[in-house]
Amino acid sequence: MKGQLVTQPLVEGNKSYADVNNDVCRPLESFPTKLWLVAFGASATIMTIGFGLIGLLIFMGTGYSGIRSPVGWGMMIITFVFWIGIGHAGTLISAILFLFKQKWRTAINRSAEAMTIFAVMCAGIFPLIHTGRPWYSAYWLFPLPNTMGPLWVNFRSPLLWDVFAVSTYFTISLFFWYTGLVPDFASVRDRAKNWIRKKVYGFLSLGWRGSSRGWHHYEIAYMILAGLSTPLVLSVHTIVSFDFAVSIIPGWHTTIFPPYFVAGAIFSGFAMVVTLLVIARKVFNLEEYITVNHLEAMNKIILATGMIVGLAYATEFFIAWYSGVPYERYIFLQRAMGPYAWAYWIMIGCNVISPQFFWFKSLRRNIPLMFVLSLFVNVGMWFERFVIVVTSLATDYLPSSWNYFKLTWWDYSVLIGSFGMFFTLFLLFCRFVPTIAMAEVKSVMPTKGGHHG
């Protein structure tokens, strides 16, 4: 295992290939546990309430949200950026780590990719419902041929780039995930004891037979998709950051945004992966596959990206001062000391200070602590977007228009509703899809014969 990030065995507990299939497929083949039912019931309820409230917004008006002049974007854009950021870890783990041949990724890539897809689905709702007329924006933002004369979309608008970036990202991620799932669906199909399972998983596995020809094509396809996804890890959040960086609003109009946003996205994405896996490995008895080593590796990335983010915060301040632009300076002073200082310091506390615990190996491997810290990071990253979106708009150029932004009950409910949707999808995923890439894990298992993949 020379040159590997993790020198410990990637799968513990002396597993055989059959054990892998048995362990991973158990949640799919047994009756749902009480815990799962309760969790699913709660998540689905929250999701349904969230969608109900979105319906209210669409039928009655955008005014239910707390957005107001001059803060034209609020919870919905904040949460959009938040979920898009969460999505990044999945692609990073599956694509970039794959290309770098980081084999430890095999245990976690499936759930990380699933998380990506669900996060992008959650994210995708917000830009649509935040528009005043979603029934038009649902298709007017696409360059569709139409009968309205030479009416076209505005290719100069970052929002349009967003549409392309996010939809491309979602499509590629979905295909990538699904491609990886094909051999595992076939395993589930082969184990199936009743004909419905056989039919459904048989359909999903696209007739996979495990022939070497099949594997050959599969691996090439997987490699190509990994190659396609890799630039997307960088491009999606870069383009999302353009929504802000291309504007002329102080605190938005900065060149640091693309790298800063990408680092933040990976940071929050890994934190979310840690949050989910700490629970999933416990609940589905997968501790031997998703080992502490895996979690530690992710914590290292959280530490590294957290410091990049911290550096970006400091750089923003320095540049604001160094630029000599009074508007820029004012915004940053306002962030740290103004009416939104509470949000700013939540952000600093969660994103800059809390990852510092991961300097210590014992803390990196401490599961309760990493769980708490990963939650902190997620809270902090939501507030980072809050600080960026709200403070700059609330106190921009003309003091006469300044206003203080507050979230309304609607905002809080729909924000929580989006988590409901995310967890509903994730719980369904845990029930119906192998949560660990069995085929890939088998390739990195220490085998009885002593050779390893």
Place this chain on the structure above:
Amino acid sequence: MSMAKDELEALRMKQEEILTGTTRQLWQSIEDRSGDWETIKARRGKEFSVLPIEREWNQSDSPSSVVVENPGRRKFLQWTTAASALLASTACTRRPVDHLVPYTRKPEGLTYGVPQWYASTSASGFGLLIKTREGKPIKLEGNPDHPVNQGGLDSQTQASLFDLYNPDRLKAPLNVKTTTAITWSDVDSEMKKVLADAPAGSVRVLTGPVVSPSLRSSLDRFVSKSGARHHVTENIPTDPIAEAYEVLSGQKIVPTFQFDAADVIVSVDADFLGTWIRPLEFTKSFSKRRKIHRGDSNVNKLFVFESVHSLTGVAADERHSIRPSQQTALLMALGAEVSARVTADASAKSLFGGASASQLASQNGLDLAAVRAAAAALVQARGKALVVAGGRGANALADQILAAGLNSILGAAGSTLDFSRPMILGIEKGASYAELKVDIEKGGVSALIIQGVNPVYTDREFAGLLSKVKAVFTMSPELTETAAVSSFALPESHYLEAWGDTEIRQGVYSVQQPVIEPLYSTRSFAEALESWSSGSTANYRDQVVALWKREFFTGGDFTAWWNDVLKSGAVTRAGKGSAPAMKWAQGQSVVSRVKFTKPEGLELALIPSINLRDGSSANNPYIQELPDPITKITWDNYVGVSPKFAAKMGLNENLIDGEAKTKELPSDFRSELVEVTVNGQSIVLPVFVQTGLDENVVSIQLGYGRTSAGQIGSGVGKNAFVFAASNAGQTQFRGMSVSLKKVSGRYELASTQKQFDLQGRDSDILQQHSLKDFLAHSGEHKKHPSADLYNEKEWVYPGHRWGMAIDLNSCTGCNACVVACYTENNVSTVGRDEVIMGRHQAWMRLDLYHSGDARNPVSAFEPMLCQQCANAPCETVCPVLATVHSSDGLNDMSYNRCVGTRYCANNCPYKVRRFNWFQYSDKLANKVTKVDPLPLMINPDVSVRTRGVMEKCTFCVQRIRNGVDETVQSRMKRVPDGHIKTACQQSCPADAIVFGDLNDPESEVSKLAHAKGGFKVLEILNTKPSVTYLPRIRNRDSV
């Protein structure tokens, strides 16, 4: 059909199937094709297999009845006939009659889609041009030919268009006791009975100001026929100027204030640009002397001593906060200083005989240096100086006498005071209100006709008195507080529905012509009086014409002359007045009664709301939603306190930063509540910490707290008229001793501007210079170096390029432009809660910034509207191209295409874009659904915006396109300068807004765009706005 035949058929099909291997080629139904024999058999010979109606019948009513599964043709026809008969019977009700007259027979001179304009006069006497479309008045504009308002119009009159369409208008006479609608003939017979039964001298008429010659003659006729007595009053009484001149000369006269003739003006609590007498008229004349940017460097200098920050205070070159109790001492000290400096003999000096300015100053805590500076300036400008006093303090009459004395010493008569053409306030004739009250108290009034005033609202004692009057007829547009406790509430016609005339300056006669049939069963007051005195219900036009022929016609062809009058709206005849001889000794006797005592304790200043004035238009959402120019608060009144006092009382800790308002934005805008007590009367109001107040003064606005105004106006704010005191026969509004007590709870006031501090951004946003600096500098405007990174070729506008110049030195912040914009562009009102959310829809707003000391701030207004940037940040970010640049320099907004991402609003550094968070256009104030006739008020040339789209100022693109079309039609190459006026520009009484073609080097706007000192707001951003601002110049040595 026999069974055999069926079976034969089935057999044949089977055989066919076997032979061909397929089902039948020719088939009549799906079942037929598939060979579903059972179904085919069941259907055979049954044309109508089931009648649905029979099923229903069977299921609901009689379960035992047999289902007619196979009704047959006869049965089917029976049912069809019955159903048709039933359907026809529902059509027997008569359809409501609509009075939609198609334009197949076009009225003469009317083209569908082309507006018609009529000259008329507003209720307050200002000249109007009324824009009507297809017979509906949709916009009011100032009549440029009217000698008083000269084209400008105030926010109240602009908004009064709504009062015509107000859904809460009284629609027919009402018998209040029985709450039944009655007819006018019922009213007439009732009135006849009442007049016949009333003992002599017991019939009274109480009116508001009567400025109409025709109404005056109708009133006189009624009074003489019925033996009634006419009393006159005002909801908010004017300062006793006429009374002062009556004391001094025996003549009840108010000279016309010629602010345009004054080099130096001193105002002591007279907010002549905001609420004092006729602000529209004064704004027009005052601003004529503020045109330094149009090459007239002979600017005036305004000293303001005031107890509450006002529009006049913002316009001031030197402003000082005083306490109301210092008014008289201040005038006295000013008089003493002026007398000492004026060498010429002036008899009025006797008024200030024994006074010593320094003694008065030390005794009353006056700023002696400020008084001396004002006095010196006045004396230097002698003959072109003017002193105005107001505010109704404790010595209102003495104040006016002193002001008259000062003006006399300064030689104002004939220059800044025009006695030849005095103002007509409409209160000169008629017995007083106080007398009426005494007579009612004594039981000497049996019938009372009230019109034009709302005494139950303004006078807390009056409702009790009314119970002593047998019959009370109140005429008002809506069921006011007074009308609601009268015997009969009589609906009054809007001035757009009735004939009339006005004379608000002696010799200036203005005609009021209706532009629409009365919408309801209403009468004008004059029509009602005519019918009561002569039984005539003839068109009142005849009366007006007869009067004008008799009184104002000077000979020639009357019809031609009258048509000219209708076209121009007003005629002017020679003034008849002259400066009266003054007996200063009589003034002296009034003044000597004033006791100068050291001011102590907290004093209250009641001020008319700049928007609501006396509250009579409280049901007008345009007025309610109009931000108070000084505090920017809408939909409420409040207790204004100084930061120092607030700190002392521990109020609103997060709004105060020692002296001024906070440097940063507070996060909690909720105000604390205080109980205000004056003379045993208390009300609870929220506190607002404001600048420009002495720490011992608190202010409350009048006009709020109507309880019976309508769905919109009732219950907005609190009625502060309860605090008005009476002092020496004069209503006192300022200087009452007041106590404040903090009570629990907080209340959020709906304000449209929360930060009044420029944060040191003056040079980018609002430039102000002292006159000295401005004149000293060469005028080389420091341009920012071009910040373009790439040398993009500048777009050359091929034809016109529309632009605007806003003269900050002329703007007084009167709000007229804001309301003009609302009515022209169908801008929605959103109501209090939405204003709190920062969602008011104003396309044009007046930003106000203060600097310096919170007690005596230096303040300036900045009208802010879409800057129509050549390099517009909003255009590039819209993903659907809903906002694009036009070839003539406009930033177009296409509502149909907008999906509402709000990116444009975020990226607009001027924050002028407004989003429709809800379906605002369907409602008034997001509360009252717009019902007929409100939709008639909509300007059909401007799209009504739907929920979810962005809107903003368009430079009145509908007017531009119309103007260009007219030019093309008249075969001119270019639009002549001044041909197109935006709504805000048209309405501006200060002529602060100039619009035109920047590509035309000769146009006024393009000259102003390059004028000395002209700047663009946030030029640093390189947005290249089309609006040039001309700096505020203060006539003093330093800003």
